[in-house]
Amino acid sequence: MKNSKDSTKKPLGSFSRRDIFTLCGGTAMMMAAIHPATPFIGLAKAQQESTSSNKAMEDLIAGAKKEGTVTFYASPINPRIVSDAFTKKYGIRVDLLRIGSSELNPRFAAEAAAKSVAADVIVTPNDVNFWNDMYKEGHLVNLGEAGVPSYKTYPADFLRNDVKAPIAQIVPFVIAYNKDEVSASTAPTTWQDFIDPKWKGKIALGDPKANTTYAATIVELADKFGEEYVRALGRQKPLYYSSSLPLIQAVASGEVSLAYPPNGINVELSVKQGAPLGVVKMRAEQESWGGEQLLGVSRNAPHPSAARLFAEFILSKEGNAIMNADADNWGVVVSGGLPIGHEHYIPMKAASSSKERVNRIIALLGL
Amino acid sequence: MLIDAMHRTSQVDPPVPLGPIPVRGRWSRLAPRLNFFGICSVCIMAMLAFLAVYPLGRIVVRLFYDDGRLSLAPLARAFEQPLLGVTVSTVIVVGTSATLALLIGSLLAWINERTDASFGAASEVLPLIPFLMPPIAAAVGWVLLFSPGAGLVNVAIRSISDSVGLHLARGPFDVYSWYGLILAYTVFQVPYVFLVVSAGLRNIDPSLEHQSRVCGAGLFRTTFKVTLPAVAPSLGAAAMLAVWFGFALFSIPSVIAPNAGIDVLSLKLVTYLRNDYPPQLEKALGLGLIIVVFVGGAWLWQGRILRAGRHATISGGQGTSKTNLGRLRWPARLLFLGYVFISSILPALGLTLVALNGYWGRMQWSKLRLDAFREVIFNNERMQQSIINSFGLGLIGGIIAVGAAAVLTLYIQRSSGKVLPKIADGLIRLPAVISGFIIALGFVIAFSGPPFNLQTTLTILLLAYIVVYLPQALVATDAAASQIGRDLADASAISGAKMGRTFRRIQLPLMAPALVSAWALMYVRIMGELTVSPILSGTRNPVIGFNILEALNNGSYAILAALSVMLTMISMVVLVTVFGGVRWLTRRGVPLSTTNQGAKRA
Numbered sequence: 010m011k012n013s014k015d016s017t018k019k020p021l022g023s024f025s026r027r028d029i030f031t032l033c034g035g036t037a038m039m040m041a042a043i044h045p046a047t048p049f050i051g052l053a054k055a056q057q058e059s060t061s062s063n064k065a066m067e068d069l070i071a072g073a074k075k076e077g078t079v080t081f082y083a084s085p086i087n088p089r090i091v092s093d094a095f096t097k098k099y100g101i102r103v104d105l106l107r108i109g110s111s112e113l114n115p116r117f118a119a120e121a122a123a124k125s126v127a128a129d130v131i132v133t134p135n136d137v138n139f140w141n142d143m144y145k146e147g148h149l150v151n152l153g154e155a156g157v158p159s160y161k162t163y164p165a166d167f168l169r170n171d172v173k174a175p176i177a178q179i180v181p182f183v184i185a186y187n188k189d190e191v192s193a194s195t196a197p198t199t200w201q202d203f204i205d206p207k208w209k210g211k212i213a214l215g216d217p218k219a220n221t222t223y224a225a226t227i228v229e230l231a232d233k234f235g236e237e238y239v240r241a242l243g244r245q246k247p248l249y250y251s252s253s254l255p256l257i258q259a260v261a262s263g264e265v266s267l268a269y270p271p272n273g274i275n276v277e278l279s280v281k282q283g284a285p286l287g288v289v290k291m292r293a294e295q296e297s298w299g300g301e302q303l304l305g306v307s308r309n310a311p312h313p314s315a316a317r318l319f320a321e322f323i324l325s326k327e328g329n330a331i332m333n334a335d336a337d338n339w340g341v342v343v344s345g346g347l348p349i350g351h352e353h354y355i356p357m358k359a360a361s362s363s364k365e366r367v368n369r370i371i372a373l374l375g376l
Numbered sequence: 377m378l379i380d381a382m383h384r385t386s387q388v389d390p391p392v393p394l395g396p397i398p399v400r401g402r403w404s405r406l407a408p409r410l411n412f413f414g415i416c417s418v419c420i421m422a423m424l425a426f427l428a429v430y431p432l433g434r435i436v437v438r439l440f441y442d443d444g445r446l447s448l449a450p451l452a453r454a455f456e457q458p459l460l461g462v463t464v465s466t467v468i469v470v471g472t473s474a475t476l477a478l479l480i481g482s483l484l485a486w487i488n489e490r491t492d493a494s495f496g497a498a499s500e501v502l503p504l505i506p507f508l509m510p511p512i513a514a515a516v517g518w519v520l521l522f523s524p525g526a527g528l529v530n531v532a533i534r535s536i537s538d539s540v541g542l543h544l545a546r547g548p549f550d551v552y553s554w555y556g557l558i559l560a561y562t563v564f565q566v567p568y569v570f571l572v573v574s575a576g577l578r579n580i581d582p583s584l585e586h587q588s589r590v591c592g593a594g595l596f597r598t599t600f601k602v603t604l605p606a607v608a609p610s611l612g613a614a615a616m617l618a619v620w621f622g623f624a625l626f627s628i629p630s631v632i633a634p635n636a637g638i639d640v641l642s643l644k645l646v647t648y649l650r651n652d653y654p655p656q657l658e659k660a661l662g663l664g665l666i667i668v669v670f671v672g673g674a675w676l677w678q679g680r681i682l683r684a685g686r687h688a689t690i691s692g693g694q695g696t697s698k699t700n701l702g703r704l705r706w707p708a709r710l711l712f713l714g715y716v717f718i719s720s721i722l723p724a725l726g727l728t729l730v731a732l733n734g735y736w737g738r739m740q741w742s743k744l745r746l747d748a749f750r751e752v753i754f755n756n757e758r759m760q761q762s763i764i765n766s767f768g769l770g771l772i773g774g775i776i777a778v779g780a781a782a783v784l785t786l787y788i789q790r791s792s793g794k795v796l797p798k799i800a801d802g803l804i805r806l807p808a809v810i811s812g813f814i815i816a817l818g819f820v821i822a823f824s825g826p827p828f829n830l831q832t833t834l835t836i837l838l839l840a841y842i843v844v845y846l847p848q849a850l851v852a853t854d855a856a857a858s859q860i861g862r863d864l865a866d867a868s869a870i871s872g873a874k875m876g877r878t879f880r881r882i883q884l885p886l887m888a889p890a891l892v893s894a895w896a897l898m899y900v901r902i903m904g905e906l907t908v909s910p911i912l913s914g915t916r917n918p919v920i921g922f923n924i925l926e927a928l929n930n931g932s933y934a935i936l937a938a939l940s941v942m943l944t945m946i947s948m949v950v951l952v953t954v955f956g957g958v959r960w961l962t963r964r965g966v967p968l969s970t971t972n973q974g975a976k977r978a
Contacts (some may be wrong), residue, residue: 108910125826138653155409262525284737
């Protein structure tokens with residue numbers, strides 16, 4: 010307390026030796042992060058750093074192996090592939106609990122409050138309240154301080170909320186169509202096509218009353234194209250579904266012709282079974298957005314080293330590519346950015362939109 | 377004449393003080409005098425009340441603390457939402473469906489139990505199929521069949537009508553409608569009515585009906601004047617269960633209501649809890665209190681039926697005689713089979729077809745395959761463990777809950793009017809009107825950490841299941857106890873038997889049919905449990921509910937269908953075995969002869 014008072018009293022511009030030291034170190038590290046081969050840094054120093062980071066990594070791996078297991082609460086559709094790859098690489102077992110975010114979030118919070126933390130690592134959608142609360146209450150660590158090397162080079166555009174949680178996966182929101190009812194050439198390729206009256210009664214939407222993410226997908230459309238767009242969408246007399254599976258099955262069965270937003274893996278599974286489903290490819294200039302799955306590490310993780318190593322794996326190029334290998338999901342570190350054709354990605358502002366705004370949108374739809 | 381006969385049998389004698397005359401003191405008004413059985417009952421009761429209240433308290437107390445001070449502001453905020461529309465529509469749906477379920481369920485139970493149109497053990501289990509199916513799968517089943525565009529039944533009807541030149545674009549049925557929602561509720565509620573009323577019918581004294589027929593009353597007169605009043609407690613309990621589950625039901629409206637444009641309380645409540653982080657407890661509280669009013673009202677009304685005591689009670693000495701329906705026998709059978717076909721076979725068939733087809737839609741008749749079943753059984757590492765766990769929890773949880781419910785019911789019945797047991801009773805029933813989701817969160821906060829450290833154990837699941845489902849068992853045992861009446865127990869006590877002995881030798885065997893149905897109810901609910909499990913179960917204590925949710929979130933309708941069909945079949949086998957076993961024992965006269973001898977000896 011006293012120290013902080015002293016430091017605020019210090020006249021601006023006067024730096025202690027330690028401050029300058031920190032500043033230089035920080036800058037050097039930032040430079041290194043931006044461009045590892047920056048000529049400002051002497052070769053010897055770079056080598057020294059890389060050996061020290063290698064040493065840190067080796068220690069992390071050794072510690073993680075000693076713990077032998079990591080508990081992973083995951084809401085993405087297919088967390089199994091990345092877990093298996095991790096086990097294969099390090100021989101550390103992943104205790105995987107796949108549950109929807111509406112169970113995962115309150116469960117994680119209640120367990121943390123009861124001081125019986127089970128999850129080492131969580132991956133769950135960007136729900137601003139949840140992430141900020143968990144960080145404020147001290148249940149999640151800031152990965153910058155946790156010693157997760159890949160986090161330091163993570164693209165800053167893809168960190169979210171107070172805890173600066175990295176996006177492990179983006180699930181793009183697209184439109185699925187029934188190939189028996191609609192041909193690829195007549196399927197909508199712009200958002201304006203979607204409100205063409207010819208689709209009246211033939212559209213399925215995620216129910217904005219049942220699910221915040223679904224509400225956000227509509228709010229996003231309203232933000233982008235105005236409230237009149239949402240009114241027009243309501244005039245299409247869509248059918249509403251509370252989760253992805255019924256939504257997909259409605260379009261697969263021909264009950265409707267179009268569905269927004271389907272979940273890639275549900276589509277993929279149904280197509281494998283012979284369902285006549287296609288996914289609309291929006292034209293390149295069309296904005297796209299998606300559900301963002303963020304990664305967090307428990308502050309009181311039962312397996313702290315394994316937790317950090319697993320987080321490191323998911324955020325590394327290798328792990329992130331594996332995690333996002335199927336179902337058209339995007340990993341932001343795979344190619345150092347977004348897939349070609351999706352440079353117009355906008356982070357979902359709607360994830361933080363107010364209840365009033367959501368209610369207004371629901372009213373505009375005529376619900 | 378008839379009424380006289382009824383009255384003679386149903387007259388309740390003034391309660392006889394049991395054992396030595398108690399010393400009257402200030403405490404005697406609060407709690408009844410204790411003996412060994414009483415002490416055990418009180419311990420069970422206290423433990424259950426603690427389990428029900430403590431976790432809930434941990435959550436609710438937070439709600440009423442504003443900045444460290446107790447505040448009632450949340451209660452005011454709970455009602456700052458439009459409530460009238462949703463209440464009215466819920467009452468319409470639940471009221472209509474409960475009435476229909478009471479009619480259909482009682483009729484089926486009567487045909488099966490009291491007439492010669494019964495098919496034996498098979499007809500005891502057939503009407504229960506919709507109840508063995510996880511409700512979410514049943515709802516999906518209705519959509520697969522009666523969705524206006526691609527519903528399998530609609531498609532079939534349209535192809536027939538097309539062939540005779542009548543072209544329909546959609547329909548003729550529409551599950552997304554008032555009647556669709558109400559009928560889906562009804563089919564869900566009928567098994568509860570059927571179970572409870574069957575148990576009641578099995579317990580009434582057939583000599584009453586016999587007397588009535590001898591005195592010249594016809595079939596219908598006897599039914600209305602004798603049989604119905606005799607099973608009044610069971611009908612009351614059945615109506616209570618139907619209303620209660622109607623208000624609590626979430627899975628079916630979540631699939632059907634949004635597209636029917638109908639707002640339902642339970643759906644809205646669960647959305648408040650699960651859709652937002654942190655859960656909107658205040659708003660959920662507002663809706664919860666409305667549900668409390670209706671379910672509480674039903675409970676009080678049921679209590680009045682039980683207390684009225686104008687129904688026939690068992691007086692020892694039973695025989696079995698069944699009404700001969702004569703020419704009506706086959707129409708009754710067809711009615712029975714017709715209901716079973718529409719409510720059970722059709723949706724099960726729909727689910728199976730979708731499982732074989734791989735997805736819901738254009739049927740690929742030449743390519744039907746078992747992939748979905750294989751996926752569910754073999755490609756799921758935790759499946760076998762989940763089945764074993766759920767089965768064990770259903771078995772043990774059911775037995776514990778039903779045993780506890782029987783003890784509690786009788787204890788409450790004996791201590792009528794005392795304050796403390798009444799409070800405890802109310803507390804134990806409280807979880808009935810509170811979302812299982814909240815109770816599960818309370819359990820995490822209360823028991824997962826030190827000093828209990830129950831996290832990821834089967835024990836925490838067991839305890840939570842018992843707390844959540846005990847009130848349902850109580851409804852069934854209350855009805856049974858009321859039907860037995862107090863005469864036999866009093867007679868036994870006068871003859872010097874202790875309470876424990878009376879319980880063991882008289883009340884328990886006489887309540888057996890009701891206890892078995894109560895157990896079946898618990899077993900099935902625990903087996904397909906979906907609200908508590910996702911919060912309390914994990915990789916070390918997996919249960920089937922998890923797999924169902926997984927199929928819903930992450931699989932396909934084919935996998936959900938395969939899983940549900942399999943689960944339904946497992947439950948069928950279990951129930952047929954148990955019911956068959958009970959029938960066999962009853963036919964051999966095991967419980968009844970013991971009772972009769974016990975009663976006679978007494």
